[in-house]
Amino acid sequence: MQKFSALSLARKALGGHLGWTPQWRSVEPKPAYDIVIVGGGGHGLGTAYYLAKQHGLRNIAVIERGWLAGGNTARNTTIIRSNYLFNESSSYYEHSLKLWETLSQELNYNVMFSQRGCLMVAHTVHDVQVFKRHVHANRLNGIDNEWLSAEEAKAFCPPLNISPNIRYPVLGASLQRRAGTARHDAVAWGFARAASDMGVDIIENCEVTGILRGPGGEVRGVETTRGTIRAGKVGVSAAGHSSVVLGMAGVRLPLQSNPLQALVSEPVKPAFPTIVMSNTIHAYISQSDKGEMVIGAGTDSYVSYTQRGGLHIPAHTLEAICELFPMFRRLRMLRSWGGITDNTPDRSPITAKTPVPGLYVNCGWGTGGFKATPGAANLFAWTIAKNEPHPINAPFTIERFRDGVMIDEAAAAAVAH
């Protein structure tokens, strides 16, 4: 692997940058691997990377139906934080956040993890109660999260409108300072490059059409648009398409795939220092390194694989943005897009074995999977390699729905009365 550094860049510049080689090998699929990972997004590529790096497994293929990281990795608003309420969740997301903090160095690929902090804005008395509960719970878990008054929140994020005269005035905010954003493509490419370097085959334009089973029902490999690929273990990390892939093995999942839209403004000079989230009025915004305001909208209500939704959904988000940041009304939407989120009933993911021996699934990340990329990849790799979950992801099973042990972060923010 060519090492990336300012020095190597300068050296290559002397040769007109003709000396660079592909960041990952483009290969034809082999007939068989030890492990096939279905889904070449950040989660899938990271899984392959950690399987190779931490578990010494090299005979691995990542197969991707389209172009690498073209699904939700390419379509999210890159918010990374770990200030979740329940121990199960915060442990998982904190595991990920810690990996983010060293990921650029780990991969020798600048993923531009920018710890700009994340303000979660409270608009009602009930919001205040809920966010303070988060702050206290996180503190006792060793996860940074603090409560700010409205004035303190404005000091941290000067554009924030804390006028008492708006429809839902800002009553305060919780702040996780270690939260941040990252360059989404870079994460996937960085994992791909490092995994490829360790021997992982990365195969694009290769769609799974079936899952091969042995006489005992165990996984034997996958059928793809590029032929049969045998494998003793198959890990599915297919986000919005998880139900489709698992369905090929007869496994039903508690998932609904919904459109989720996002948008960016035209780039402007630095005008927004942090991430602001308002769950109450549905506004999620940060500014990218390039200068674009990156704004997440809500999910459309219906199942769809079209990667688009109704314009009224982002319009609703922009209403909230314009209320909280009235100086941004004159900014303009440059680009909008949709992804397919796979939502579980308790809005927590599944990173687990399936009822089919040798078949593993990492799904259900809904609207928040990007932040978990290295963590989920790391734990999914563990689960596949050892055929049992790591203690952190042990609660995130499919069976938790049967057993009534949900991890319901959404319910924990129940609407006030």
Add this chain to the structure above:
Amino acid sequence: MLLIRCPYCGERSEIEFANGGEAHIARPADPMSQTDEEWAQYLYMRDNPKGLIAERWRHAHGCNRFFNALRDTRTDRFVMTYEMGRPRPEIDAATLAEAAR
């Protein structure tokens, strides 16, 4: 924004409706006789199809009636809507192909 034909009111824009998830998932007549596994299948497990879905909509800002729809989730094209209680209609191949187009 989808255009949805309420069987009672006609075509209206999606903002008048609330999606009710997959259709034809009947609540078991005697829930207490269900195993935990069966109950979880009813309550949580979904086909989530990429293709034709039978789904429920409620004309929330209209007649407030629930009804069913057949829609292709690859294109969001509706094949038909029909009243609650009717069995899922069989759709011919040509219509399916048109919805998938």
Add this chain to the structure above:
Amino acid sequence: MSQAFRVPGRGRVDSARTVTFTFDGRRFQGQAGDTLASALLANGHHLMGRSFKYHRARGVVSAGSDEPNALVAVGSGPALQTPNLRATQVEVYEGLTAVSQNRFPCLQFDLGAVNTLAAPLLPAGFYYKTFMWPRSFWDRVYEPVIRRAAGLGVAPTAPDPDHYAFQYAHCDVLVAGAGPAGLAAALAAGRSGAQVILADETAEVGGSLLSDRTSRIDGRPAALWVADILAELAALPNVRVLTRCTAFNYGPHNMVALNQRLTEHLADPAPDMPRERLWQVRAKEVVLAAGALERPLVFEGNDRPGVMLASAAQTYLNRYGVACGKRAVIVTADDSAYRVALDLHAAGVTVAAIADLRPAPDSALMRAAQGAGLTVLPGTTIQRAHGSTRVHSVELARLLPDGSVGKGQHWRADLVLMSGGYTPSVHLFSQSRGKLAFDERLGVYIPGESAERERSAGACRGVYALADVLADGAAAGVAAAGAAGFAADAPSWAVDAADAPGRGGYAGALPRRGKGLLAMAFVDFQNDVTAKDVKLAVREGFRSIEHIKRYTTTGMATDQGKMSNVNALGIAADALGRPVEKVGLTTFRPPFTPVTFGAFASHARGDLFDPDRRTPIDPWARAQGAVFEDVSLWRRARYFPRGSEDMEAAVRRECLAVRGGVGIFDASTLGKIEVVGPDAATFMNRMYVNAWTKLGVGKCRYGLMCRENGFVYDDGVVGRIAQDRFHVTTTTGGAPGVLAMMEDYLQTEWPDLDVWLTSTTEEWAVIALQGPSARAVLAPLVDGLDISAEALPHMSLVEGTIGGVPMRLFRVSFTGELGFEINVPARQGRAVWEAIWDAGQAAGITPYGTETMHVLRAEKGYIIVGQETDGTATPDDAGCGWAVSKVKADFVGKRSLVLPAMQAPDRRQLVGLLTEAPWEVLEEGAQLVARPDEAIPMHVLGHVTSSYFSATLGRSIALAMVSGGRARVGETLHVPMEGRTIAVTVTKPVFYDVEGARLNV
């Protein structure tokens, strides 16, 4: 030098109306009808911007919305200065102020241009390879520097004072684009009687015809034909023509969004005019007539000011009466540039040479150019353009038969025109999910199979000859009208003298002599993506066009690739060794051009941001000086301060008043549902955990509702009005959800049940009168109704009148005191409230708000759904196991409640907490642990859900959900706070009047 480049007698600007504006503080003059770009060009001013990465001096390239370079900020002041507007779209008016962007200290001399020198170190993706060491420098050093360098204009810093509008519309035929095809389509459809909306992004309909001095339609100059058609359209009542109105989003089911700019071009707009209007148009049929965009050529120095599209120079000349230079060199791969040369020549601009990339071009147009004495150089490319803030010369070089490039020859020029052929604008078609098809003949993508009810017409589908365009448009209009149910005849027009459409075109980087390792040939002007960057991406293994776009950022500038995509594709295809059609295009993402946030938000601001639900009592509470809180959509009085009281003082006083006398509370926000029908009791039995069959008429019961997952969803008192009629109350925020859930079960699971559900939330005003004196205050008012303890015991109800007003009177209490909830028709709510208020004066009646209500109910251990419960609590967890019927075979949630995990002894259960220090009020949300000295992460047992100072008890109280809490009563737990720990004793959750003696009086 005032408008030295204005060509008298040319253009459509108003030569009689001169306007003065400033650019970067300098005063300029233009004419009404000018764009900022055309007015600056009229003054010989090409330098209008700086590029994103290298801060290269840039001039205007195009004359339309595809402009990547000439981005300016318009308006002045922290609220109004709008960044990133295209000078090609900004219309000048008297007093317009515009400034350039992304430069320091000024446009002419920008220190950032040093980046050009460092360009070899800044290839595509350089930031992925660097800035990683030392790690701590990323946040503190590298990233802040990168951020400051990036961005284009400056965002406003003060609230936008303008307002915006929004409109839904329906039509039979929507025509997007009012060039020749769109006009023909709109007229054809309009004549049929169909409702037609014709929208065009520019200020004036006509499109390319406004720049066309050659063609004759029905013997008339093209621009006069446009006027004729527009006049006819204007006279048709069923046709609406919207200019400055961009169709920007083609959504599912023919919902097309338009953005109309209403005041931006006006010096002095009426103050009540919205700045912009967003339209959501549901069209039965759509005609896309979006035209085509000329492509630039990719060669070294193609970004120098003075290098522009040939068609743009033609538009500036013919539409705006501006010559873009004095001495032009034209480089083309397409015949259309010869017409530009002829027009420039006729206007007195020297056309030094026309370099044609094609080895043997031959067309009538080319011969006409030669006939006019212009120098045509076939088989010639441009090696580079020279200049810094303005091009001054170019090197033209022969393309040799072996594919190499000959020695360059210098040509002086202050204007270099590029024509790489035309690309149909398929953005909207692609957004509609129509499938693109590669046209081998034209070498471009054109619309293939439609996904929606739409058709493309004219140049946007590769039809270029004017006669064909008009016929195509007319046919599309007829087809659209016909599909919408209107019989139409296609109008037809005779076209004379029109040029034959261009042949040829080029995609990719022009061949050059030498390796040019330092040469910068730009593909994406704004983002400074060069041909080498695209090749580097391919070299580094990025093979998908989407990867190449993301790695290089080509096509991600504010023109969204309108100027760059096809050339990037050409270079990528070349580097990949694959044909263009095998590489494919990136997704066309909406909006077509940028759309103002404010237009999306439109009226939804301030009080109109969300419905503001207020009770009939609200004005009274306001008059009393109440402080309010938002609870779902409702505004509720939180407390009623007297004098200088703060909330704490007011709440203490209000609490004592209720416990000691009588308080009055507005409970109108409670959700109310009337459940009626022969099967009403059966339905209630299935929906609620409680049993309802035996509840007598005139009796009330606390109802608790679970979701099917077994967790508490809502609660409220339910009264049985009649055998077949229940008056159900819900929580304030839960009402819509409860009704929806009830309807869901009723309509889809139990349609056999004969029950009707009606939301009556807004029908009833609800006045809670609570406290030992409540009966004494109320009794004289209820028109003789016996409300004694015997006649109307706790948890019963009666119908009657109060001061003649019909009333449902509930004897219920959420305070633990003798209490009544007086339901009266909402319209009489205020009057009844005031009558009770007056009657209670002698008893010291005190209004109280939600905060006091919360304290009083907490003293009694009554839960609030959403505060004690959070969607993970079962009825038993919340201390309401008593409410769950043990005998019912089924109810919503019952099956889930028997799961082993739902019965686990360590589930979090409702308890009370008492601090050692009576004055110490715990923080809601604070966590509880058994071992305060434990290291982090601590083992948490639960959390404080409600916590108040109880004036009644003279101490603090708290409710909490604690793991195995009911077995812990008497235990000491600890609340670790920042820097200290508070010890608490676990108690039962009822702190006051445990026996309920005060209720039953």
